[in-house]
Amino acid sequence: xxxxxxxxxxxxxxxxxxxxxxxxxxxxxxxxxxxxxxxxxxxxxxxxxxxxxxxxxxxxxxxxxxxxxxxxxxxxxxxxxxxxxxxxxxxxxxxxxxxxxxxxxxxxxxxxxxxxxxxxxxxxxxxxxxxxxxxxxxxxxxxxxxxxxxxxxxxxxxxxxxxxxxxxxxxxxxxxxxxxxxxxxxxxxxxxxxxxxxxxxxxxxxxxxxxxxxxxxxxxxxxxxxxxxxxxxxxxxxxxxxxxxxxxxxxxxxxxxxxxxxxxxxxxxxxxxxxxxxxxxxxxxxxxxxxxxxxxxxxxxxxxxxxxxxxxxxxxxxxxxxxxxxxxxxxxxxxxxxxxxxxxxxxxxxxxxxxxxxxxxxxxxxxxxxxxxxxxxxxxxxxxxxxxxxxxxxxxxxxxxxxxxxxxxxxxxxxxxxxxxxxxxxxxxxxxxxxxxxxxxxxxxxxxxxxxxxxxxxxxxxxxxxxxxxxxxxxxxxxxxxxxxxx
Amino acid sequence: xxxxxxxxxxxxxxxxxxxxxxxxxxxxxxxxxxxxxxxxxxxxxxxxxxxxxxxxxxxxxxxxxxxxxxxxxxxxxxxxxxxxxxxxxxxxxxxxxxxxxxxxxxxxxxxxxxxxxxxxxxxxxxxxxxxxxxxxxxxxxxxxxxxxxxxxxxxxxxxxxxxxxxxxxxxxxxxxxxxxxxxxxxxxxxxxxxxxxxxxxxxxxxxxxxxxxxxxxxxxxxxxxxxxxxxxxxxxxxxxxxxxxxxxxxxxxxxxxxxxxxxxxxxxxxxxxxxxxxxxxxxxxxxxxxxxxxxxxxxxxxxxxxxxxxxxxxxxxxxxxxxxxxxxxxxxxxxxxxxxxxxxxxxxxxxxxxxxxxxxxxxxxxxxxxxxxxxxxxxxxxxxxxxxxxxxxxxxxxxxxxxxxxxxxxxxxxxxxxxxxxxxxxxxxxxxxxxxxxxxxxxxxxxxxxxxxxxxxxxxxxxxxxxxxxxxxxxxxxxxxxxxxxx
Numbered sequence: 013x014x015x016x017x018x019x020x021x022x023x024x025x026x027x028x029x030x031x032x033x034x035x036x037x038x039x040x041x042x043x044x045x046x047x048x049x050x051x052x053x054x055x056x057x058x059x060x061x062x063x064x065x066x067x068x069x070x071x072x073x074x075x076x077x078x079x080x081x082x083x084x085x086x087x088x089x090x091x092x093x094x095x096x097x098x099x100x101x102x103x104x105x106x107x108x109x110x111x112x113x114x115x116x117x118x119x120x121x122x123x124x125x126x127x128x129x130x131x132x133x134x135x136x137x138x139x140x141x142x143x144x145x146x147x148x149x150x151x152x153x154x155x156x157x158x159x160x161x162x163x164x165x166x167x168x169x170x171x172x173x174x175x176x177x178x179x180x181x182x183x184x185x186x187x188x189x190x191x192x193x194x195x196x197x198x199x200x201x202x203x204x205x206x207x208x209x210x211x212x213x214x215x216x217x218x219x220x221x222x223x224x225x226x227x228x229x230x231x232x233x234x235x236x237x238x239x240x241x242x243x244x245x246x247x248x249x250x251x252x253x254x255x256x257x258x259x260x261x262x263x264x265x266x267x268x269x270x271x272x273x274x275x276x277x278x279x280x281x282x283x284x285x286x287x288x289x290x291x292x293x294x295x296x297x298x299x300x301x302x303x304x305x306x307x308x309x310x311x312x313x314x315x316x317x318x319x320x321x322x323x324x325x326x327x328x329x330x331x332x333x334x335x336x337x338x339x340x341x342x343x344x345x346x347x348x349x350x351x352x353x354x355x356x357x358x359x360x361x362x363x364x365x366x367x368x369x370x371x372x373x374x375x376x377x378x379x380x381x382x383x384x385x386x387x388x389x390x391x392x393x394x395x396x397x398x399x400x401x402x403x404x405x406x407x408x409x410x411x412x413x414x415x416x417x418x419x420x421x422x423x424x425x426x427x428x429x430x431x432x433x434x435x436x437x438x439x440x441x442x443x444x445x446x447x448x449x450x451x452x453x454x455x456x457x458x459x460x461x462x463x464x465x466x467x468x469x470x471x472x473x474x475x476x477x478x479x480x481x482x483x484x485x486x487x488x489x490x491x492x493x494x495x496x497x498x499x
Numbered sequence: 500x501x502x503x504x505x506x507x508x509x510x511x512x513x514x515x516x517x518x519x520x521x522x523x524x525x526x527x528x529x530x531x532x533x534x535x536x537x538x539x540x541x542x543x544x545x546x547x548x549x550x551x552x553x554x555x556x557x558x559x560x561x562x563x564x565x566x567x568x569x570x571x572x573x574x575x576x577x578x579x580x581x582x583x584x585x586x587x588x589x590x591x592x593x594x595x596x597x598x599x600x601x602x603x604x605x606x607x608x609x610x611x612x613x614x615x616x617x618x619x620x621x622x623x624x625x626x627x628x629x630x631x632x633x634x635x636x637x638x639x640x641x642x643x644x645x646x647x648x649x650x651x652x653x654x655x656x657x658x659x660x661x662x663x664x665x666x667x668x669x670x671x672x673x674x675x676x677x678x679x680x681x682x683x684x685x686x687x688x689x690x691x692x693x694x695x696x697x698x699x700x701x702x703x704x705x706x707x708x709x710x711x712x713x714x715x716x717x718x719x720x721x722x723x724x725x726x727x728x729x730x731x732x733x734x735x736x737x738x739x740x741x742x743x744x745x746x747x748x749x750x751x752x753x754x755x756x757x758x759x760x761x762x763x764x765x766x767x768x769x770x771x772x773x774x775x776x777x778x779x780x781x782x783x784x785x786x787x788x789x790x791x792x793x794x795x796x797x798x799x800x801x802x803x804x805x806x807x808x809x810x811x812x813x814x815x816x817x818x819x820x821x822x823x824x825x826x827x828x829x830x831x832x833x834x835x836x837x838x839x840x841x842x843x844x845x846x847x848x849x850x851x852x853x854x855x856x857x858x859x860x861x862x863x864x865x866x867x868x869x870x871x872x873x874x875x876x877x878x879x880x881x882x883x884x885x886x887x888x889x890x891x892x893x894x895x896x897x898x899x900x901x902x903x904x905x906x907x908x909x910x911x912x913x914x915x916x917x918x919x920x921x922x923x924x925x926x927x928x929x930x931x932x933x934x935x936x937x938x939x940x941x942x943x944x945x946x947x948x949x950x951x952x953x954x955x956x957x958x959x960x961x962x963x964x965x966x967x968x969x970x971x972x973x974x975x976x977x978x979x980x981x982x983x984x985x986x
Contacts (some may be wrong), residue, residue: 027816028889029692030692030695031694031816031818032816033815035815056697058691058695059691060688060691063688063692066886138859138862139858139862142676145675160668160671163668165663168663169663172656176656177652181647181648181650182639183841184840184842185644185840185841187841201547204540204544204545205545207518208518210544210545220865220866223866224865224866227864257863322515324515329515329520331518353671353674354673354869354870355869355871356865356866356867356868356869376625376741376744378708378843378864379710379843380843381843382841382872383841383842384841384842384872385869396551396589399516
């Protein structure tokens with residue numbers, strides 16, 4: 013066997029830590045050399061204040077020097093107050109670097125708080141939801157978030173412990189871009205039980221939430237010659253932004269009290285439409301039976317964003333459009349409203365003709381979702397714990413919704429409430445400029461979304477008010493402030 | 500306050516489970532109606548065998564009927580053998596559905612095992628790595644995977660417990676598309692300590708692994724007018740596929756024993772190049788000092804895929820190119836080779852001019868990585884546990900590498916070994932068609948990658964052999980089989 017040249021150069025052994033190369037040290041000056049390397053790293057920020065030096069034993073072994081060499085180098089830094097020994101916690105850098113760390117090129121406040129100025133000034137840009145999220149506020153009524161204090165932390169940890177105990181090592185390797193089989197099966201079962209959808213697990217593709225679903229679907233549809241996806245008006249600004257970023261035109265179709273106007277949709281000539289049939293965003297309208305039948309006649313492709321269908325208080329459950337029109341519906345759901353948006357897990361079901369393209373799109377997007385959270389979620393779904401959590405959420409959300417409606421009756425008598433029979437938010441409309449109201453509210457510590465953000469042709473003014481993630485006292489406070497500002 | 504029409508229709512309450520609507524039941528026939536609904540759901544597959552019915556108490560409450568109604572309906576199904584009561588485990592569906600479940604449109608074997616036939620027959624397609632992964636084999640020497648049996652399950656669970664205990668509820672909401680601040684800081688510190696990179700946390704963007712990094716970077720560069728990214732030849736087929744899927748041309752530049760030929764790169768006129776300087780894939784060559792200096796003169800944009808730089812056995816550590824050329828390098832790293840590919844976590848650092856575009860690309864891709872695993876990983880990095888894990892991995896990997904080299908000396912004396920001083924794989928070259936050998940090996944239960952998959956203009960034949968994820972006995976077995984097949 014021959015060895016190529018690059019394999020035989022093993023004269024000099026070193027440490028990954030600071031890429032120390034002992035061969036560079038002068039003969040007889042190892043400790044001094046090491047101390048100088050450490051000082052340089054501290055002064056140029058590679059070793060930040062609070063950082064920990066490797067254990068002397070470990071560094072000595074890596075550098076193949078005696079432990080005394082390392083101990084002496086650390087001692088030199090300790091003598092000038094740059095590091096301090098903290099017993100079992102190790103040796104810690106304590107002196108501030110002499111030179112400031114380099115400046116990032118992004119926004120100077122990128123890791124800190126941002127100001128509220130201008131959030132509602134201009135037309136909302138691509139980063140609007142990041143700016144809103146970063147804006148400080150005392151009470152956050154942004155829609156689309158469930159009661160996060162109810163997140164089942166203990167159940168999640170228990171399930172994770174079981175998953176880690178039972179997982180095969182190979183499951184930690186590169187996985188199936190379609191998702192873990194256990195979760196795909198659990199989602200198929202969940203959709204059958206709760207959304208009336210008869211799906212085989214092989215049809216389910218796990219994705220990183222509905223935002224990723226929209227990007228992937230847009231790519232798949234573009235390959236199929238579809239460059240337009242009609243959207244509801246009013247309709248989610250975020251959804252429009254994602255579709256447009258993925259190269260889609262998004263003509264607006266009016267929504268009335270029965271849901272999207274299917275006659276207008278047909279007249280638009282759009283080959284595809286994105287709908288929120290269970291609880292239209294933002295109006296909260298349920299797509300009526302008549303409109304559902306009209307959609308069956310329409311024949312176009314439907315992207316069904318089933319974003320909060322599981323949250324239902326005083327109305328009949330409605331099955332997903334996917335259950336009625338399996339060949340015409342690309343279905344997207346997620347756990348963002350069931351558990352937490354931070355989990356970034358969702359699922360997509362497409363008609364058979366699109367499945368291979370969807371899988372390819374997911375593969376090239378990120379090779380598939382992370383495996384551990386998928387397996388944890390599968391356990392919560394299959395054990396009935398997620399359904400229990402949903403029932404408990406529903407009680408809490410209903411109480412918060414009732415609190416908000418009461419507060420609106422008291423403080424905002426001039427407003428009309430819409431879409432409160434289900435979901436995580438309600439919409440109010442009124443005769444006043446909603447951007448001004450939202451801006452004033454933020455100045456007073458209350459974060460709300462103006463309806464007009466979600467308008468294209470529609471010109472109604474109002475607010476989209478999430479109630480699920482805020483406790484009743486906060487809801488009452490916030491609505492009282494809105495009432496004073498609108499008066 | 501006015502209530503819109505859709506809010507007052509609360510006559511009929513129902514259950515999400517099967518979308519049961521009690522208003523549809525005939526007067527006096529509630530139990531019979533419910534039993535019929537359940538039978539239908541069982542026969543059409545919405546309630547699969549093994550599925551669990553809701554507790555009678557829960558379903559009765561949701562339907563607002565007496566518990567006796569539900570108990571009686573369950574009893575009727577039990578009498579005909581469709582369900583069975585299992586005490587505390589609940590009532591389980593046991594009878595097979597009368598109609599078969601619908602067929603998925605994708606591959607019929609999509610959730611099961613696939614055959615090995617044809618994996619090495621034609622030019623590798625977009626799904627080649629999925630096909631290889633799904634092919635059954637007794638010993639898997641695919642490159643790019645660390646020893647997964649060493650994954651620190653207990654440390655991960657402990658860190659997750661701390662994270663769940665200390666997390667604010669708001670952290671479970673929609674997060675920063677750039678990643679959790681704690682992980683961005685931990686990565687910046689890690690890169691300073693271990694890769695010589697002085698980065699501010701604000702420059703770090705957390706992504707779903709290097710595959711996502713490539714897709715996002717390609718989009719950012721295209722917006723900047725760059726449509727070509729030169730790649731190393733031989734060079735990773737997977738990387739080429741990802742870049743091409745994202746719309747990039749990928750002209751090949753020859754690699755010799757000093758790394759990429761910078762003269763050829765300059766002559767190609769490509770404005771950008773993807774490099775693996777620390778351990779070239781697949782040859783394992785380290786980019787020489789002379790070539791590094793030549794790259795500094797070149798002036799083009801470099802995407803540095805620092806995929807397994809931390810794994811180093813008997814050579815000097817080399818700092819990342821990013822540390823020498825911060826304004827010219829887009830840097831991508833991940834935990835796939837440090838911990839496990841299944842975690843899908845990586846990081847990207849770009850020159851300041853590209854940062855905003857990269858953040859926008861990540862936002863529209865998926866709104867940012869999942870938060871819990873980011874916070875767990877940040878703890879493992881900041882506590883020193885990841886460095887300890889890496890040291891332990893290195894010992895194991897070195898032993899496996901030595902075992903493989905010994906086995907090659909014994910069984911494959913005609914082969915030349917390359918690039919074994921670092922990494923998770925080595926490359927062997929020989930004078931025989933490598934596709935045939937890889938196909939024969941798979942027939943004999945050994946999975947390897949033919950070098951020619953990673954060739955564009957290069958015509959060398961050989962194998963890329965991962966040793967890190969296979970135990971020494973498996974390595975010896977597999978190499979012996981390869982030896983017999985090549986002889």
